[in-house]
Amino acid sequence: MTGRLLIVHGPNLNLLGTREPEIYGTGTLEDINALCRAAAAEHGLETEFVQSNHEGVLVDAIQAARGSADGIVINPAAYTHTSVAIADALAAVGLPTVEVHLSNVHAREPFRRHSYVSPHASAVIAGAGANGYQFAVEHLADLLRG
Numbered sequence: 001m002t003g004r005l006l007i008v009h010g011p012n013l014n015l016l017g018t019r020e021p022e023i024y025g026t027g028t029l030e031d032i033n034a035l036c037r038a039a040a041a042e043h044g045l046e047t048e049f050v051q052s053n054h055e056g057v058l059v060d061a062i063q064a065a066r067g068s069a070d071g072i073v074i075n076p077a078a079y080t081h082t083s084v085a086i087a088d089a090l091a092a093v094g095l096p097t098v099e100v101h102l103s104n105v106h107a108r109e110p111f112r113r114h115s116y117v118s119p120h121a122s123a124v125i126a127g128a129g130a131n132g133y134q135f136a137v138e139h140l141a142d143l144l145r146g
C-alpha cells in the first residue's frame with residue numbers, strides 16, 4: 001500500500017517531555033513523530049507532521065491535506081474542547097481521521113470531556129500515551145487498505 005498521513009499536533013505539545021510529565025509522560029514530540037513514522041512505514045505509508053500553538057495554522061494544514069493526504073491523525077490538545085474551526089475543517093476535507101489524546105481526558109476535569117473533533121473522527125484514542133498515536137496509524141492503515 002502507498003499513501004500519506006498528516007499527523008497534527010495542537011498547542012503546547014511542543015513542550016512534551018518537560019510539560020507535566022506526570023500527565024503527559026516524558027517522551028518528546030519528536031519521539032512521537034518517530035513512532036508514527038515507523039508505524040506508517042510498516043504499512044507503506046508516508047507521514048507529514050505539523051505542530052502549532054495557533055488554531056489557524058492547524059486549520060490551514062487540515063485544509064491542505066485534501067488532495068495530498070489519505071488520512072489524518074490529530075491531537076488537537078486544548079482546541080479539542082473549543083475549536084469549531086478545526087471541526088469544520090475536518091468535516092470539509094472528509095478524510096478518515098483518528099483523534100488522539102495522551103491522557104485519559106474523561107478522567108480529568110469535566111470541560112475536557114467534550115470534543116468538537118470526535119464527531120468527525122472514525123476513532124478516538126485516549127489515555128494510551130504515545131502508543132495511542134501508533135494505534136491511530138494502524139487503524140488508518142486498516143481503513144485505507146479496505
